């Protein structure tokens with residue numbers, strides 16, 4: 001819980017001040033984005049369309065914790081929290097609708113390279129604002145599953161960017177999107193969302209989300225503009241590159257695999273795909289792949 005509280009630390013005096021000032025009317029609370037009093041909605045932390053891809057036939061998906069002592073949970077309603085008023089729900093849903101269309105191939109052109117998929121014709125501002133909103137929401141959520149995302153002062157910078165609808169440069173809170181190279185892993189992770197994890201890349205914090213097969217890694221630091229723009233998936237020229245995650249992603253997934261296979265078996269999904277993926281994702285298999293490179 002300490003970590004969950006830490007993730008709220010961004011929230012700054014601004015929001016705390018507004019919240020304490022609105023105690024007289026319990027139906028009115030400050031919207032986390034515009035800080036205006038509003039009736040707050042049960043907002044999705046992860047946009048609904050990303051769940052569509054991961055729901056199973058019973059409209060369930062797995063939430064895998066980064067804490068190995070916690071069992072994966074089956075969720076049915078998505079991860080929600082009272083955060084935003086209608087004003088800002090509408091703003092975020094515009095960007096979500098756009099990202100959903102891009103990822104389903106509407107109005108853009110997909111091309112397959114050796115190590116990545118390229119999507120051209122993407123509206124940089126809309127897709128980038130969508131990405132920023134994903135990171136920001138995870139950062140302000142008090143749900144334990146998002147506890148690793150502690151943005152500090154960057155939470156407030158992101159809030160201001162979203163409110164002003166300024167997407168920034170490619171390397172401002174840039175995101176690298178990867179897909180698992182092996183079909184068995186794609187199948188295994190199709191119904192899973194992992195708790196975001198935090199790590200380091202050089203002097204930067206990186207926050208990793210696994211959302212229905214795609215890994216989304218955000219880079220956050222004071223020095224993030226030092227990174228070259230081709231480190232990130234989305235360019236200001238409207239080209240989005242989804243990278244093949246290769247052995248690094250397979251190793252990352254191997255840490256989550258045992259839990260997912262177990263949970264899939266418990267709900268009766270599966271399982272030749274699961275067993276096959278489990279074998280291909282085991283640490284021993286990862287070592288074999290590393291040696292063979």
Ligand SMILES: [Zn+2]
Nearest residue numbers: 031034087088
């Ligand atoms: Zn608002």
